[in-house]
Amino acid sequence: MSAAPTRVLLVDDHAVMRAGFRMILDAADDIEVVGEAATGVEAVAAASALQPHVVCMDVQMPDMDGLEATRRIVADPGIAAAVVIVTTFDRDDYLFQALAAGASGFLLKNAGPEDLASAVRVAAAGDALLAPEVTRRVIERFATDDRDGGAAVPPPVAQQVGPRTTDAARATPELTEREAEVLRLVAQARSNAEIARALFIGEATVKTHVSNVLQKLGARDRVAAVVYAHTHGLA
Structure with a gap:
């Protein structure tokens, strides 16, 4: 059906x-x-x-x-x-x-x-x-706000690090290694289904990881998470 x-x-x-x-x-x-x-x-x-x-x-x-x-x-x-x-x-x-x-x-x-x-x-x-034409302008605007002290994505405060971390996870110590991988793929404009296929996990699991990432970064939505990833060198 x-x-x-x-x-x-x-x-x-x-x-x-x-x-x-x-x-x-x-x-x-x-x-x-x-x-x-x-x-x-x-x-x-x-x-x-x-x-x-x-x-x-x-x-x-x-x-x-x-x-x-x-x-x-x-x-x-x-x-x-x-x-x-x-x-x-x-x-x-x-x-x-x-x-x-x-x-x-x-x-x-x-x-x-x-x-x-x-x-x-x-x-x-x-x-x-x-739209591809506007993505860079969004990243530049958010990065400018961050430098001026008015960050659209508040600095993360939690810290959850597993015993083995990637460079991305070390750059954002509040994320687990898996969450850092999910954030990197989100920043590449991958859908939940595409992320699930890339990481060999279920879509429901991806949604949970994305929700956790947004919460830990203090990001309102995926756009803010994408901006965070680009401005912090995680993309």
């Missing part, structure tokens, strides 16, 4: 853009577009009513922009959807506001069709993603 498809809500004030996204995603056997919205207000209401797994969210829209809609969706305990920002505008203010709002990903509309479908799958799996 095949798994249920990933349910997606499309949010964009341009009907032609929504139609194009729908065509791309409907072509995937494991994805189902369950609704559309043209404003941020409609997006919040539709996310609550339709309970999608993933919301593909535009930024510039009437009534309420996609950033505020993202904040409301992520903050609503009755909505479990991950939000992926999909925008034409490659702007730092949009990028960092989206991440601060709790978005699971940031994708530019010039991405290829398979990139959109892949972004939906990654977000549905509980992972985070950034």
Whole structure:
């Protein structure tokens, strides 16, 4: 018996853009577009009513922009959807506001069709993603904040070291060797399934390791963990 498809809500004030996204995603056997919205207000209401797994969210829209809609969706305990920002505008203010709002990903509309479908799958799996064009800027911003004393990832305080450690584990003594390996693979944008295959462990075990890594680093999400890995030479 095949798994249920990933349910997606499309949010964009341009009907032609929504139609194009729908065509791309409907072509995937494991994805189902369950609704559309043209404003941020409609997006919040539709996310609550339709309970999608993933919301593909535009930024510039009437009534309420996609950033505020993202904040409301992520903050609503009755909505479990991950939000992926999909925008034409490659702007730092949009990028960092989206991440601060709790978005699971940031994708530019010039991405290829398979990139959109892949972004939906990654977000549905509980992972985070950034368009390659913006990843370096995120790392630089977080690194600058760290140097200025306003680190987005607080310095770790716990210390758990096994008798045998890798260089990565020694650089982050609060992580076990296995957790350091998982962090390195997360920093390579590997999904939980890919990490499981690489380390010959189950996906449930990977999720446990990722959760432990985030907790020990004081990282809100995988994006923050990726930044930590790059700024501390663990990637």
